[in-house]
Amino acid sequence: MLGDSTVLIVEDEADLREMYRHFIEGKVNTLREANDGKEAIEKWDEDVDVVVLDRRLPQKYGDEVLEEARERGLDAPVIMVTAVNPDRDITDMGFDDYFTKPIDRETLVEALKDMLERDRMKDxxxxxxxxxxxxxxxxxxxxxxxxxxxxxxxxxxxxxxxxxxxxxxxxxxxxxxxxxxxxxxxxxxxxx
Known part of the structure; x- marks a missing residue:
């Protein structure tokens, strides 16, 4: 359904990471997982097509991970899925979609599909x-x-x-x- 794509899930709560994996397993070619900001930076490279990113992470917050990735020229679309209600500070963040937890299967899969389509669009x-x-x-x-x-x-x-x-x-x-x-x-x- 989501084609030949690589998705990186960055979530520190193991049960949520497992749930997201269950939602999209078999729908993508490669699924990578990270449980903190440092590991996210290590696993995010130019092969990643979409990132599902929590905002509150150990080691490095999601917005810091996102900023570092953008500085490194990594432009994969990012779906923020977080317990943090969006405040006006989001104006400078480089995400493409934003959801407040909890997120259901249909919403996550549809957001991933949208991001993969968006990745093929003009800058x-x-x-x-x-x-x-x-x-x-x-x-x-x-x-x-x-x-x-x-x-x-x-x-x-x-x-x-x-x-x-x-x-x-x-x-x-x-x-x-x-x-x-x-x-x-x-x-x-x-x-x-």
Whole structure:
């Protein structure tokens, strides 16, 4: 179902790691697991197609792992699955999707499928979808009046508008799949 892909699961709780493994075993070609931030850095290389990353990890927090991976040029899409409710500090994190635990099989498998499809898209589309996801998460978890006074959120919103305008100007160069994903992301942000 998820094709010839390599997924890295980074989760310090053994029972959750086992549950995620059970959810996706047999659906991917290679499954790697890490139980702390240090091990995540060791197991994350250019062969990894998608990362499922917890935010609170021993040794190194998930956002630190993500930052180090991005600095090393590792650009695999990242699904944050965490017990930490999203705060306005997520604006600078390089994740592509964000879920608060618990996550069910269908949601995780669908998110992995979306990330694998997204990985084949143009960089500017991936960036737009990532920014749109952050906007959506923040809008669904914080009151609008709080976001209006938050400078980093306003910068994110400005970036979203600019990326949307750029994509509209270059619409002819986008694949049908990319156009569909952009429209879907715009609708989610507007509905939040």
């Amino acid at each position: 500017e589309v991936r960036e737009f979808l990532s920014v749109a996801e952050k906007m959506n998460v923040l809008q669904n978890n914080h009151a609008e009046h709080l976001l209006q006074t938050h400078g980093e959120y306003q910068e994110l919103k400005h970036k979203y508008v600019q990326l949307a305008e750029d994509l509209k100007e270059n619409k002819a160069s986008l694949s049908e799949e990319e156009r569909v994903e952009v429209v879907k992301a715009e609708k989610q942000v507007q509905a939040a």
